[in-house]
Amino acid sequence: MxxxxxxxxxxxxxxxxxxxxxxxxxxxxxxxxxxxxxxxxxxxxxxxxxxxxxxxxxxxxxxxxxxxxxxxxxxxxxxxxxxxxxxxxxxxxxxxxxxxxxxxxxxxxxxxxxxxxxxxxxxxxxxxxxxxxxxxxxxxxxxxxxxxxxxxxxxxxxxxxxxRLTALQARIHPHFLFNSMNTIASLIVVNPERAEDAVLDLSELFRASLRTGDRLIPLSAELDLCKRYLAIEKLRLEDRLTLEWHIEDGLEQQAIPPLTLQPLVENAIYHGIQPRPDGGTVKVEAYRKGPSVYLMVQNPRPASDQGSHDGNRMALANIQSRLHALFGEPAVLKHSQQNDIYTVTLRLPWQKASGNGQPATGSK
Known part of the structure; x- marks a missing residue:
């Protein structure tokens, strides 16, 4: 297992x-x-x-x-x-x-x-x-x-x-750690295999938060990190959290800065799902259109003004600054609200990540 x-x-x-x-x-x-x-x-x-x-x-x-x-x-x-x-x-x-x-x-x-x-x-x-x-x-x-x-x-x-990357990687919320440990502790007796998987997922999240040497990683690695994070949150929120994944084939090696999608998914949980008694759906989508790759994270709009939380704005500002520094003008981050759905959209230039954390030459 x-x-x-x-x-x-x-x-x-x-x-x-x-x-x-x-x-x-x-x-x-x-x-x-x-x-x-x-x-x-x-x-x-x-x-x-x-x-x-x-x-x-x-x-x-x-x-x-x-x-x-x-x-x-x-x-x-x-x-x-x-x-x-x-x-x-x-x-x-x-x-x-x-x-x-x-x-x-x-x-x-x-x-x-x-x-x-x-x-x-x-x-x-x-x-x-x-x-x-x-x-x-x-x-x-x-x-x-x-x-x-x-x-x-x-x-x-x-x-x-x-x-900025170091600050972003250090912002794993303490209450997320406490909630995760409590969830794991409750699973040890009734379902030790799921508890073991949760511990491994949690360790991978912390490993990613300590790994600062990579400027760019494959999209598949970032999506795997998001899935590990959501697997832990799914144990806590249970039926209140529904996940939808729509990832187009062929984007596994798309270059993306580390911890780009994971903070967006984390914001979707804390500002879109957790405050709602009935929960909601987090949707992650990725597709290529011409020379660009589009990534979207959607969640229900919070009932209160929590969507404009300082932590949310800080995460968006950090991600936008890193994207602009690495990709220049072709990289865009936008967020919008429509029909009670909050959406964050990333547009990245199509290029592959090489094994050393740099964009592969001739991949555009």
Whole structure:
């Protein structure tokens, strides 16, 4: 009987440290596009400044664009190739290596351009190369500084999100624990097997509340946690609690932050079912529509104003903040009341969770 609760958990895969590197992945199409557009805007500004009789010196613009794109794309490609190695270095050493790569790249293309496209006497040629190197150094340092500040801001957002997750995981109500233990104690004599299952379900809930390393888990794991929680509440509420599950096939690996649905189900019990003498139905639904996955939790609307309880609002605010931090704008949380039914709806972008708690690449 207890064997079904003891499932082997896969060990988390070793995460590469390049995910914590302050320079973004320059192999991505979006990053390359931004580099090209930004460098072209810089070339346009320099061409306007360089022009003497017109708004822009088109010859200068063309030659400088060719030179800048050569250096930008080749430097980005080299940094992309050694990014994993760079991520193992300190910030100072990695910055030094990146600056050195860019300087050598600019030097090589400067010598080539001056010797082939625009030959000049020796002293003037080296003065031109020195100006290009100085300008490239200043721009590279400014770009790296921008990357570092963006990285620090993102780290701060993730720390705040982790703090919210920890607070949410710590909010297992004491009266739920007391009620569960009393229910288990009453079952030990009359139905020891159900008491054993309840203890295992309760231990799994506490294990999930202590597990803070996973940013994303499969939807199947979150649904299993909800079912364990509802199984304990079903022992206490008995016929007052009716459950309906409508889970579309193929969503088992959908990525979802841990403890996203379980607090919503908990709120449905405490604010929708428990206050009602005749109880009611909690309905959990999940389906995919286009590039999005929709999750809904429904329960009867409370007779009093308990639906606007501070704990309920706090749980919704925490979940919404975590969804926005992990998925951005595509993730939405909404709640509504209609025909005496209270509904919380989550919209998540369709993507699979990998074994290390990160979204699987290429799953969108």
């Amino acid at each position: 207890a064997a079904r609760h003891h499932r082997e958990r896969p060990a988390p895969a070793a995460a590469e440290s390049d995910a914590d590197f302050y320079v973004p992945d320059l192999c991505r199409v979006r990053a390359v596009f931004l580099l090209v557009v930004t460098s072209e805007l810089l070339v346009l500004v320099l061409s306007i400044v360089q022009a003497e009789s017109h708004w822009i010196d088109w010859n200068y613009f063309g030659l400088l664009s060719l030179f800048v794109q050569w250096t930008v794309l080749t430097s980005a490609a080299l940094i992309c190739l050694i990014r994993r190695w760079l991520s193992r270095l300190t910030v100072t050493r990695a910055t030094t290596v990146i600056v050195t790569i860019v300087m050598l790249d600019v030097l090589a293309f400067s010598l080539f351009a001056d010797s082939v496209l625009h030959p000049q006497p020796g002293l003037e040629a080296w003065q031109g190369v020195a100006k290009k190197l100085l300008l490239a150094l200043l721009i590279t340092l400014m770009v790296l500084r921008y990357f570092y500040l963006q990285f620090q801001w993102q780290q701060q957002r993730e720390s705040e999100m982790q703090a």
